[in-house]
Amino acid sequence: MVNVTSVIEHPSFHVEAGTAVGTAMRELELPNKGADAIVCVKDAEGNLRDLSHVPDTAGEFTPVPANSPEGRSVIRHSCAHVLAQAVQAEFPGTKLGIGPAIENGFYYDFQVAEPFTPEDLKTLEKRMKKIIKSGQRFERRLYASAEAAAEELKNEPFKLELIQDKGNVDPNSDEATEVGAGDLTAYDNVNPRTNEVEWSDLCRGPHIPTTRYIPAFALTRSSAAYWRGNQDNADLQRVYGTAWETKEALEEYQLMLAEAEKRDHRRLGNELDLFSFPDEIGSGLPVFHPNGAIVRQEMEEHSRRRHIEDGYSFVTTPHITKADLYEKSGHLGFYKDGMFPPLQVDAEYDAEGKETKPGQDYYLKPMNCPMHNLIFDSRGRSYRELPLRLFEFGTVYRYEKSGVVHGLTRARGFTQDDAHIYCTDEQLEQELTSVLDFIISLLKDYGLDDFYLELSTKDPKKFVGSDEIWERSTDILQRVATNSGLELVPDPEGAAFYGPKISVQARDAIGRTWQMSTVQLDFNMPERMNLEYTASDGTKKRPIMIHRALFGSIERFFGVLLEHYAGAFPVWLAPHQVIGIPVADDFSPHLEKITAQLRKRGIRADVDTSDDRMQKKIRNHTTGKVPFMLLAGARDVEADAVSFRFLDGTQVNGVPVDEAVELIDAWVKERINDQPSEQSLAARR
Ligand SMILES: [Zn+2]
């Protein structure tokens, strides 16, 4: 995968007050071209600075190479400036929005008369190449005052708004690219021959020294956008692009994109007749067709079996609840924006239509936890019952903005494989260890096998619970994660206010990472909902609560597996496992006999008796990703045998029927995730 490169970590170097960082760096003789060219530096506080930065006091700086995540993001944001310069040159009068770096690229928002066409993007790319080649310098300039900035930007209404709003801009937002913390600054693009300013932009920086530090870029697409993401605001056009430290890195990324496009689960879902999103039901609310429902059911069944083996108790809970519950749990306080608005029921009216009894608010449930807590709390609990592991395939509804709804991976209604574990302090370490083992082992059952962990720890500005419990449980999570032997990536201050979290990230077949499972400690909800158990000494104690979702949601996991396997699910999950294809009609009964035997063993097997010719049938079922195609001709019938045809085009002829049935049956029952082929079958005969 393109993002995984070995980045050289440079030691820091000393810069005297009044000396430009770049000048001080010169004697280190670091590269200024190629994949590891130094594009900027990081100061002791972790802020990125231009190479032209002149510190007021002496200090230490670390070089940032082009192929590091931070280096790439500086290149990408600089490329966004070049794009904006090109747009204003090609489309005079265009007003500028914002232009941040984002994951794998950048965008810039513009107010233009007409949406950009694909041809426009080509024209812009050409103009950008010229700008890059001309080697314009990026020069930082401090505005004398906010008024001076406003005067200079009087024709840029969106920039003006940002200047006025500077104090309120979230430092983590895209807007902060322009007016982050600190001084109000502009970056001028200076022509190296004439020293004239060609273009400038309100920006906090930093930037690469010159446009020549953008070795490879491409504009990818344009789309409609709203100013500051709010649909009440002005309509803008957003142009997306990507930029990389080398042409090779760009090509590798484009290849990955093309592969991802081919595997897009929304497209495969349609081609393989798995699921759809009918307009009549609404955005983000999928229906699963028979083929998709089989896969989903197999996924759930296997998970259910494994959960039973591991000591989980199954519960079910309703989809709606009175507001009281979510007030008590705190969701209405901190999660209301993510919930659908309430349904009001049970109001009573008199003859004149005047309300005599007020109605009740009911909410669609966005999370299962409060309901599981009610089950825990339905009677007194003894320490002997702990750990208590309540599990549910619980369907929840979350109000996602329509702009972020994305197929099965970001839906408005979905089913979590959700468990809540209540345990004692003493049980916590053992419980977390087995939960993590269980998660990894179950994800591997589905054929994912490349994982790393992320540990989110306390945000010192926002947390509930004692420092002691945070420290101890973070230590435990850290130990459990380390003992798992998996790579551990820290996420400092990334925890929710109610407890630390481990998440399991899985890499798929084309190297993309997906956040899968989360194991979240919660010190808040047991307190709010007053959960207790009786300890061995007879005193009442609070249980520790662990939220744990393994797939995340079944729908999302379905989407991830669909893309991971590019539609060719392992045999045990495949909607159609075996299809008989007679060489001529006469041989159908022979195949019917075999598929009947297979069906008796619970295998999904049919014979294609349509009028299509054999070659056409093979093509259809190859496209339909049926893993076992059984062919039968005269010789097969005579020998009571059958011939295998596989998705990779290979074939194994004349397998005795009894052996064929056993082979297929074992492939399903053993849940072999590799596709059968001439080669993989030979290994089992
Ligand atoms: Zn900038």
Ligand SMILES: [Zn+2]
């Ligand atoms: Zn929960």
